[in-house]
Amino acid sequence: MVRISYGAGNGENEASLSHEEPGLLDYQAKPGDFRVRGVTHEDITGDVLLIDPQRQIAHRLIRAASPHNTFLITEQCDQLCLMCSQPPKTHHEDMFAHFLTAAQLAPSAAQIGLSGGEPLLHKEALFGFIDAVAAKRSDLSFHILTNGQHFEISDLPWLRKHRSRLLWGVPIYSNVPAVHDEIVRKPGAFAQLSDNLSLLGLAGAALELRTVVMKQNATGLLRLADFISRHLPFAATWAIMQMERIGYGRMNWSRCFFDSSEDFTELGAAIDLMRARRQSVTLYNFPLCTVPTAFREHAAQSISDWKQKYLKDCEPCSMRSRCAGFFEWYREEDGFMGIHPQ
Numbered sequence: 001m002v003r004i005s006y007g008a009g010n011g012e013n014e015a016s017l018s019h020e021e022p023g024l025l026d027y028q029a030k031p032g033d034f035r036v037r038g039v040t041h042e043d044i045t046g047d048v049l050l051i052d053p054q055r056q057i058a059h060r061l062i063r064a065a066s067p068h069n070t071f072l073i074t075e076q077c078d079q080l081c082l083m084c085s086q087p088p089k090t091h092h093e094d095m096f097a098h099f100l101t102a103a104q105l106a107p108s109a110a111q112i113g114l115s116g117g118e119p120l121l122h123k124e125a126l127f128g129f130i131d132a133v134a135a136k137r138s139d140l141s142f143h144i145l146t147n148g149q150h151f152e153i154s155d156l157p158w159l160r161k162h163r164s165r166l167l168w169g170v171p172i173y174s175n176v177p178a179v180h181d182e183i184v185r186k187p188g189a190f191a192q193l194s195d196n197l198s199l200l201g202l203a204g205a206a207l208e209l210r211t212v213v214m215k216q217n218a219t220g221l222l223r224l225a226d227f228i229s230r231h232l233p234f235a236a237t238w239a240i241m242q243m244e245r246i247g248y249g250r251m252n253w254s255r256c257f258f259d260s261s262e263d264f265t266e267l268g269a270a271i272d273l274m275r276a277r278r279q280s281v282t283l284y285n286f287p288l289c290t291v292p293t294a295f296r297e298h299a300a301q302s303i304s305d306w307k308q309k310y311l312k313d314c315e316p317c318s319m320r321s322r323c324a325g326f327f328e329w330y331r332e333e334d335g336f337m338g339i340h341p342q
C-alpha cells in the first residue's frame, strides 16, 4: 500500500516519483519500487494505491481529489434486490488489513464509504476495523450502506460510541411489508428492518433512508413519506433514487424502471409532505430536466465523475453544470422519455 507523495516523500508508505516519460511513471517506495502507465503524476498525487505485483494491477483505494471514496467490504449479501447494481457473490476476500492502512493514509477529515454486498455480514471484523481507525484517525468518518438486517440489541453501546463518525445509509422501499420484501426478495426483511431502524434511533445514530423508485413502489411513495415522517423522524434525510441500469438493474430494467420524467405526481406529493413536516429529502440520479422546477432544489449531483455521462441532447443545456447527468451504462432507447435541454 502506498500513497503517491506530493514531494520527496520518505514515509513508510510514501511513493516518490523517480522517473517520468509520456504515459509512464516510475516510483520509489519502501514496500517496493513500481511503474504506473496511462495516468499523469498530477492525476494520482495524494492517491492511495494498493499494488498487486502478481497481477500487475494498482487498485486506487483512495482518490485524494474525490469526495466519493468507497471501500467494498464484501460482495456477499443476504438479499437479492431486484434493482441491485452489484449482484452478490458467494466468495469473500477479507481486505480489512488493507483498508486500515489505506484509511490511515486518507486525506484529513475525509468521509469514506463502506459498501457491499452487505458489510454487516462481517460485523465483528467491520466494527473492529472502525474501532482501529477511530483510535488512529479520529478526524475520519464513514458512510456505511447496509440493508439493516444484522443489528442486535447488544450493538447499542458500540453504536452510541461511534454515532458522531458514522452515517448509516439504509434502504426502505415501502411501508407495506409485502412490497418491501418482494423488492429485496427476502421474506420477513421488512419486519427485521423495522426493529433495527428503531434500534438505530435508540442509539442516536445518524440515518439516511434510501428508496429506489421502481414500478413496484412508485404509487406508494406518499404513504412511505407519511410512514417515515411519523415513525422515523430522527432520519437525517430521505434519499429518493433512480435506478442504475447495471447488474440486476439491467436484467430487470423493463420490469422495474419507473420513468419519473413522465409522471412525477406521486413523487412530488411525497416530497411536499416531507417538506411540510420539515424533513429533509434528496433526489439522487435524477437528470435535472426530468424534475419539475418546484422540486429541483432537492436534486443532487450524485453520480461520481468516473461513471457519469451526458447525452448529445445535453450539449446546449444551460443546466448541465448543476445536473447529475446519467450513469455511463444508461441507454436512451429504454430510458427517460422526457429529456429536455433548457
Ligand code: SF4
Binding pocket: 287, 288, 289, 290, 310, 311, 313, 314, 317, 318, 319, 320, 323, 324, 325, 339, 340, 341, 342
Ligand atoms: S438536458 Fe441533459 S444536462 Fe440538461 S438537465 Fe437534462 S439531462 Fe441534465
